Amino acid sequence: MSSRVRHWREAATVLLAAGGGGGGSSSSRFDYKVLLLRRSPRSAFLPSAHVFPGGVVDAADFSADWLHLLPPEGPLPLLLPPLRAGAGRAPLFAAERPELGTALPADVAFRICAIRETFEEAGVLLLVEAGEVASTSSAQGPARLLAPERLPPGPELAEWRRRVQRQPAAFLQLCRHLSCVPNLWALHEWSNWLTPVGRAGRGGRRYDTAFYLCCLGHGGPPEASHDRGEVTACQWSSPLEAIELFKSQDIWIAPPQFYELCRLYNFSSLHDLHRFGSERAVEGCERWMPVILVASDGHIQLLPGDELYPDDPDLTGERKPILTSNKKIEDLMKEARKLHRIVARDLHNVTVCVNIQPKYKHVNPLVVDSKVGNNADCNSRL
Numbered sequence: 001m002s003s004r005v006r007h008w009r010e011a012a013t014v015l016l017a018a019g020g021g022g023g024g025s026s027s028s029r030f031d032y033k034v035l036l037l038r039r040s041p042r043s044a045f046l047p048s049a050h051v052f053p054g055g056v057v058d059a060a061d062f063s064a065d066w067l068h069l070l071p072p073e074g075p076l077p078l079l080l081p082p083l084r085a086g087a088g089r090a091p092l093f094a095a096e097r098p099e100l101g102t103a104l105p106a107d108v109a110f111r112i113c114a115i116r117e118t119f120e121e122a123g124v125l126l127l128v129e130a131g132e133v134a135s136t137s138s139a140q141g142p143a144r145l146l147a148p149e150r151l152p153p154g155p156e157l158a159e160w161r162r163r164v165q166r167q168p169a170a171f172l173q174l175c176r177h178l179s180c181v182p183n184l185w186a187l188h189e190w191s192n193w194l195t196p197v198g199r200a201g202r203g204g205r206r207y208d209t210a211f212y213l214c215c216l217g218h219g220g221p222p223e224a225s226h227d228r229g230e231v232t233a234c235q236w237s238s239p240l241e242a243i244e245l246f247k248s249q250d251i252w253i254a255p256p257q258f259y260e261l262c263r264l265y266n267f268s269s270l271h272d273l274h275r276f277g278s279e280r281a282v283e284g285c286e287r288w289m290p291v292i293l294v295a296s297d298g299h300i301q302l303l304p305g306d307e308l309y310p311d312d313p314d315l316t317g318e319r320k321p322i323l324t325s326n327k328k329i330e331d332l333m334k335e336a337r338k339l340h341r342i343v344a345r346d347l348h349n350v351t352v353c354v355n356i357q358p359k360y361k362h363v364n365p366l367v368v369d370s371k372v373g374n375n376a377d378c379n380s381r382l
């Protein structure tokens with residue numbers, strides 16, 4: 001087994017943004033909301049944290065049977081827009097998986113995983129009619145969900161959901177039953193985060209997670225329901241609402257998800273977010289593993305491009321313990337010129353500080369909390 005698989009699990013998650021319902025408060029800066037799920041307090045990884053829907057990839061997500069799904073005119077090509085030459089390619093997309101035989105490309109399989117997990121955890125089905133695949137294009141704007149009359153009645157759908165939770169391969173059966181396919185084209189490659197060494201959950205759980213953006217544009221945020229198991233609550237919040245709930249200690253959001261919410265903060269309109277996300281996706285992305293630097297009064301998660309980020313980061317945690325400094329965060333901030341870091345003074349006092357040019361035509365997070373008053377070294381802020 002390769003080190004890629006031995007040291008961490010591969011996973012996919014989706015920043016699901018929905019708008020278009022016209023129900024948002026007129027005073028809100030945002031015309032869309034993002035789906036956040038609260039993890040069970042019994043989870044072995046990030047217990048009680050709010051995260052985007054997602055989970056570990058299953059062999060069923062790579063199954064070549066997806067290629068033989070409808071439409072009736074022949075095997076489904078599952079073609080995705082090609083990446084631009086020279087695009088960033090994270091290892092989880094580039095890896096060969098000979099053990100899976102004639103498997104789907106990872107690009108496709110990780111999208112199927114994210115869509116399946118969204119159904120399992122929140123009951124939201126991101127599918128498209130098999131017959132409409134050819135005309136599906138993100139250039140048309142934010143995606144639509146299937147019409148409600150195309151779905152089985154509630155109790156039947158709930159039974160399908162339980163089956164998929166028990167057996168991921170049942171997701172393909174559900175798609176076949178509905179003459180639909182996962183809406184791969186609605187998901188746009190956004191980022192890739194590897195759990196930092198020193199932040200593994202119980203049993204050494206670390207994750208190499210593909211993050212996708214998906215914008216839904218019609219009829220308002222769909223009803224999301226938790227599964228009373230892995231997920232104990234679902235909520236749709238604007239990026240600002242989510243960040244405020246985090247700052248007020250009502251919810252806890254892990255650093256990668258916090259960073260991504262601060263990036264979404266750049267976009268007040270769903271259409272702008274969709275356009276940016278779908279056009280940028282052809283640039284690909286690179287894998288980021290935060291490297292933790294423990295200071296005397298908090299810790300910093302260093303990201304690639306920060307001048308303190310190691311040239312040769314310890315991906316597996318086998319080489320050296322976590323970096324420590326007897327300096328205060330403030331001093332470590334004053335001394336630095338090139339910043340790309342998440343600064344945690346305590347569990348809920350977290351700031352993203354970045355003044356480097358983002359790669360792959362991405363956008364830097366905005367710093368939302370001006371009350372904290374110690375953001376003096378950050379360029380990107382409100």
Ligand SMILES: CC(C)(COP(=O)(O)OP(=O)(O)OC[C@H]1O[C@@H](n2cnc3c(N)ncnc32)[C@H](O)[C@@H]1OP(=O)(O)O)[C@@H](O)C(=O)NCCC(=O)NCCSC(=O)CC(=O)O
Binds near residue numbers: 043045052055
């Ligand atoms: C990787 C993830 C998609 C999470 O994957 P999941 O754990 O949700 O994976 P999944 O959905 O496939 O797995 C379901 C898990 O739920 C468990 N499960 C199922 N039913 C359950 C129930 N009723 N109660 C409790 N747990 C239950 C299963 O046993 C399984 O756990 P099991 O598989 O264990 O048996 C997410 O963590 C994520 O978005 N990560 C992004 C990047 C990241 O790593 N962020 C955090 C960095 S750490 C950090 O940032 C912390 C810090 O700095 O402080």
Ligand SMILES: [Mg+2]
Binds near residue numbers: 054055056121
């Ligand atoms: Mg999950």
